[in-house]
Amino acid sequence: MRICMIGAGNLATQLGMVLKEKGHQIVQVWSRTTESASALALKLDCQYTTALTAIKSESDIYIIAVSDNAIETVLSGHHWGNSLVVHTAGSIPMNLLAPYCNNFGVFYPFQTFTIAKKVVFDQVPIYIEANTPQNLEVLKDLAQSISQDIKTFDSSQRQQIHLAAVFVNNFVNHLYTIGEKLLSEKGLDFEILKPLILETAANVVDHSPESSQTGPAIRNDRNVMDKHLVMLANHPDLKKLYSLVSEEIIQTHKK
Amino acid sequence: MRICMIGAGNLATQLGMVLKEKGHQIVQVWSRTTESASALALKLDCQYTTALTAIKSESDIYIIAVSDNAIETVLSGHHWGNSLVVHTAGSIPMNLLAPYCNNFGVFYPFQTFTIAKKVVFDQVPIYIEANTPQNLEVLKDLAQSISQDIKTFDSSQRQQIHLAAVFVNNFVNHLYTIGEKLLSEKGLDFEILKPLILETAANVVDHSPESSQTGPAIRNDRNVMDKHLVMLANHPDLKKLYSLVSEEIIQTHKK
Numbered sequence: 001m002r003i004c005m006i007g008a009g010n011l012a013t014q015l016g017m018v019l020k021e022k023g024h025q026i027v028q029v030w031s032r033t034t035e036s037a038s039a040l041a042l043k044l045d046c047q048y049t050t051a052l053t054a055i056k057s058e059s060d061i062y063i064i065a066v067s068d069n070a071i072e073t074v075l076s077g078h079h080w081g082n083s084l085v086v087h088t089a090g091s092i093p094m095n096l097l098a099p100y101c102n103n104f105g106v107f108y109p110f111q112t113f114t115i116a117k118k119v120v121f122d123q124v125p126i127y128i129e130a131n132t133p134q135n136l137e138v139l140k141d142l143a144q145s146i147s148q149d150i151k152t153f154d155s156s157q158r159q160q161i162h163l164a165a166v167f168v169n170n171f172v173n174h175l176y177t178i179g180e181k182l183l184s185e186k187g188l189d190f191e192i193l194k195p196l197i198l199e200t201a202a203n204v205v206d207h208s209p210e211s212s213q214t215g216p217a218i219r220n221d222r223n224v225m226d227k228h229l230v231m232l233a234n235h236p237d238l239k240k241l242y243s244l245v246s247e248e249i250i251q252t253h254k255k
Numbered sequence: 256m257r258i259c260m261i262g263a264g265n266l267a268t269q270l271g272m273v274l275k276e277k278g279h280q281i282v283q284v285w286s287r288t289t290e291s292a293s294a295l296a297l298k299l300d301c302q303y304t305t306a307l308t309a310i311k312s313e314s315d316i317y318i319i320a321v322s323d324n325a326i327e328t329v330l331s332g333h334h335w336g337n338s339l340v341v342h343t344a345g346s347i348p349m350n351l352l353a354p355y356c357n358n359f360g361v362f363y364p365f366q367t368f369t370i371a372k373k374v375v376f377d378q379v380p381i382y383i384e385a386n387t388p389q390n391l392e393v394l395k396d397l398a399q400s401i402s403q404d405i406k407t408f409d410s411s412q413r414q415q416i417h418l419a420a421v422f423v424n425n426f427v428n429h430l431y432t433i434g435e436k437l438l439s440e441k442g443l444d445f446e447i448l449k450p451l452i453l454e455t456a457a458n459v460v461d462h463s464p465e466s467s468q469t470g471p472a473i474r475n476d477r478n479v480m481d482k483h484l485v486m487l488a489n490h491p492d493l494k495k496l497y498s499l500v501s502e503e504i505i506q507t508h509k510k
Contacts, residue, residue, distance in 0.1 A: 068479055091471075091479050110447075111454060112469050125450060149450075160441045161448075163483050168434040168448050169455045170470030171500045172427050177464045177507065179423040186415045192365075193416075193423050194460060195380060195404075199366060200424045201456030205449060209432040214367050215425030216346075224323055224346050228418050237503055244499060245426045248492055252432065 001142060004055060005029045005044070006074055007065035008036040010113040011088060015065060016044045018121040022145045027059045032070075052077030061086065061142065063107060068092055075100040084135055090162030093155035094129050105130030105139050108158060109147075112169050125149040127158055178238060210252070217249035256397060259310060260284045260299070261329055262320035263291040265368040266343060270320060271299045273376040277400045282314045287325075307332030316341065316397065318362060323347055330355040339390055345417030348410035349384050360385030360394050363413060364402075367424050380404040382413055433493060465507070472504035 001024050005016045008031035020026055026044040031037035034050055041048035049055065055062070055078050064074055064087045071087055080100055086107040087097065097104035106129040111119055126143040129152060130136035136152065143150045153161065176197060180190045203212050216224035225246055232239040256279050260271045263286035275281055281299040286292035289305055296303035304310065310317070310333050319329055319342045326342055335355055341362040342352065352359035361384040366374055381398040384407060385391035391407065398405045408416065431452060435445045458467050471479035480501055487494040 067474065068476060091482060111451060112458070112467075123450065125447070151447075157441055157443060159482075159486065160437060161443065163486055164434040164437040164448060165451055166470055166483065166497075167430045167437070169451050170468070170472065170504070172430050172452075172455055173458075173464050173468055174472075174500060174504050174507070175422045175427050175430070176459050177468065179419040180464055182415060182419040182422070186412055188412060188416065190459075190463070192380070192406075193419060195378065196366060196420055196424050197427075197456050197459055200427055201452050203367070203428075204431050204445075204452055208445070209428050209435055212367075213425070213428055213432065215421055217425065219322065221323060227346060227414075228421065231414065231418055237506065241499060241503060242421075244496060245429060248496060249425070249429050251492065252429070 001025070001060040001138075002027045002058060004059040004062045005040070005065065006055070006062060007031060008040040009065065009067070011109070012063075012065035013040055013043065014113055014119055014121070015063065015088070015109065016040060018146050019142075020044050024142075024145070028056055030055055030074075057081065057083065060084065061138065063088060071096065084138060086130075086139065090127075090165065091159055093159070094131065095155065098131070103131065103135050105135050106155070106158065107139055107143065110161070110165070121146045122148060125151060127151050127153045127161070129154060129158065178241075213249060213253060215249070217246035218253050220250055256280070256315040256393075257282045257313060259314035259317045260295070260320065261310070261317060262286060263295040264320065264322070266364070267318075267320035268295055268298070269368055269374055269376070270318065270343070270364065271295060273401050274397075275299050279397075279400070283311055285310055285329075312336065312338065315339065316393065318343065326351065339393060341385075341394065345382075345420065346414055348414070349386065350410065353386070358386065358390050360390050361410070361413065362394055362398065365416070365420070376401045377403060380406060382406050382408045382416070384409060384413065433496075468504060468508060470504070472501035473508050475505060 003019055003024050003026050005012050005026055008029060016026055026046045028046055029037050029041045029048040037048040037050055062083055062085045064071055066074055068089050082102050084103040085097060085101045086105045088107055090108050094106050108127040109124050110127055111124040124147050126147045128139040128143055130139050140150060179193050183190055228242060229239055232242060258274055258279050258281050260267050260281055263284060271281055281301045283301055284292050284296045284303040292303040292305055317338055317340045319326055321329055323344050326347060337357050339358040340352055340356045341360045343362055345363050349361050363382040364379050365382055366379040379402050381402045383394040383398055385394050395405060434448050438445055483497060484494055487497060
């Protein structure tokens with residue numbers, strides 16, 4: 001397919017690269033700044049523009065991969081006519097596109113995209129939605145060309161998945177960051193925590209996390225919890241977090 | 256070595272089993288109830304007792320694997336003489352044993368032990384500490400017979416590691432539980448989150464979690480965060496947790 005990539009961040013870059021690898025033609029990149037637009041265009045061997053009005057009409061699909069806040073600005077800056085336009089945001093309902101396009105949908109790769117790590121797209125679930133069965137077929141074809149795991153969800157389901165993902169990805173990563181910080185304060189290496197982190201994650205493959213809960217909170221072991229709160233005396237924010245999550249664990253497993 | 260296992264819970268069971276597998280002789284099991292003591296003794300093909308005074312003096316090492324609260328009760332219930340006695344608790348300082356024993360230490364397998372999942376001990380780090388270099392050698396030998404990853408930490412280091420582990424294991428698992436619950440409320444399968452959970456954990460092997468943080472909080476994307484809080488309207492506890500962790504992420508990355 002001929003593709004126009006709107007955006008030049010982590011997701012736009014990784015998605016553009018894999019689409020090109022799989023034989024699609026990236027026609028054009030749009031980004032707000034010349035610097036980012038030209039950098040990605042170089043990687044994708046295509047043209048670029050920073051003017052929304054200069055987006056060409058020859059692509060089969062227009063993929064908007066900009067920050068959530070910027071989607072409407074992008075949509076309102078160009079006449080899309082009958083072009084098929086998709087956004088890539090977990091938390092944005094498909095119908096945000098309705099006032100601006102006749103053919104539209106969502107193409108949401110369900111994975112975390114950082115600069116540091118190249119994602120193996122083959123294993124990334126892609127969740128699609130479209131305003132017509134025909135458009136859904138186009139998105140399915142495109143998704144299948146880069147991934148083995150395609151599912152159709154409506155906007156309400158996708159938003160709930162995105163919310164759950166904030167807990168199990170963004171918040172979990174922040175807990176890892178806290179672990180790293182607590183160790184480094186005592187001159188201990190974060191390496192120490194890696195086997196436990198991997199085992200904790202691997203455990204959910206076969207076991208419900210609810211049934212696998214361990215630790216002082218589920219045992220309601222106030223001695224240990226009180227001792228931990230004392231150890232966190234210099235971190236009022238972590239103390240608060242420790243108390244809240246422990247209380248949550250106690251309440252969840254009381255029921 | 257000849258070993259006496261004090262306790263018959265998850266850790267005592269898995270540790271006893273692997274020690275037996277590796278050729279050690281479990282002489283005796285003590286547990287508070289006949290039911291649990293006899294069940295483990297059957298697995299370990301050894302004698303059992305529920306009377307602390309009836310613990311035999313012929314073992315080379317006495318491994319206390321009971322809940323943290325019960326350790327002192329166990330210690331005070333028997334004359335240990337010159338026996339080598341260790342506890343297995345991350346959060347308990349070694350010196351808790353000093354008033355009761357002449358030879359003592361800590362033998363702390365750093366992994367999560369649930370009933371459901373059999374732990375591959377070979378890969379479990381074991382953190383040891385002892386009151387004399389001679390006793391440390393004995394613990395090192397014992398640890399090396401079941402694991403490839405042995406480290407010596409003092410009590411203050413071990414307690415900090417245990418605290419960090421509560422964040423990256425117990426609290427992380429609770430976030431997985433929340434993810435599972437949020438999906439099930441919309442009739443969605445927890446399977447959906449597994450690739451993301453595994454990728455999030457795998458990411459820390461090569462990248463610092465602090466540098467890998469993504470999501471609405473680090474972007475300070477108030478639109479998405481506010482929408483999520485609305486979606487959590489029926490879960491005041493999760494709303495509170497969402498706000499607190501998001502604020503924590505914002506503060507951490509502001510610095």
